[in-house]
Amino acid sequence: MRKHQIELQINGKAIAREIEPRLSLTDFLRGEQGLSGTHIGCEHGVCGACSILLDGVPIRSCLMLAVQADGHALTTVEGLTQDDGSPGLLQAAFQDAHGMQCGYCTPGMIISAQALLVDNDDPSLEQIKDAIGGNICRCTGYVQVIESIQLAASRMREAHL
Numbered sequence: 001m002r003k004h005q006i007e008l009q010i011n012g013k014a015i016a017r018e019i020e021p022r023l024s025l026t027d028f029l030r031g032e033q034g035l036s037g038t039h040i041g042c043e044h045g046v047c048g049a050c051s052i053l054l055d056g057v058p059i060r061s062c063l064m065l066a067v068q069a070d071g072h073a074l075t076t077v078e079g080l081t082q083d084d085g086s087p088g089l090l091q092a093a094f095q096d097a098h099g100m101q102c103g104y105c106t107p108g109m110i111i112s113a114q115a116l117l118v119d120n121d122d123p124s125l126e127q128i129k130d131a132i133g134g135n136i137c138r139c140t141g142y143v144q145v146i147e148s149i150q151l152a153a154s155r156m157r158e159a160h161l
């Protein structure tokens with residue numbers, strides 16, 4: 001099969017690759033880029049485990065082909081760490097408020113929360129529920145997920161004071 005050249009940014013790093021046109025974006029991130037924080041759940045757009053940011057907007061990477069990401073800037077959960085590799089603000093809040101059980105949904109939850117908080121560091125409960133409404137937690141730990149996002153938001157506000 002003829003390969004396609006793509007050029008994109010992933011977590012701030014410029015990447016150029018030749019790939020098969022049928023390769024999903026999830027498989028490209030995990031298999032070709034080693035970014036295994038993007039999880040595979042349903043593979044048909046329902047669970048949100050594969051969520052990433054495309055030009056700052058949360059999308060489901062299982063529903064996109066990697067060739068469609070050509071020319072775009074992607075952020076995966078690995079891109080939300082601090083420069084020294086330690087947990088970023090949202091990741092630390094999920095740790096501190098016990099926002100994960102098995103952790104399978106967690107990267108997708110964090111990506112959705114990032115998209116919310118980048119524009120709004122004082123979200124209402126309804127806004128948080130709406131932001132993570134497309135992310136399924138099979139452990140059903142939604143209360144702690146919401147508390148984690150509230151903690152992250154309060155830390156953001158403190159940092160902005």
Ligand code: FES
Nearest residue numbers: 041042043048062
């Ligand atoms: S794996 Fe993509 S939405 Fe479930």
Ligand code: FES
Nearest residue numbers: 101105137138139
């Ligand atoms: S923590 Fe297990 S799926 Fe959400």
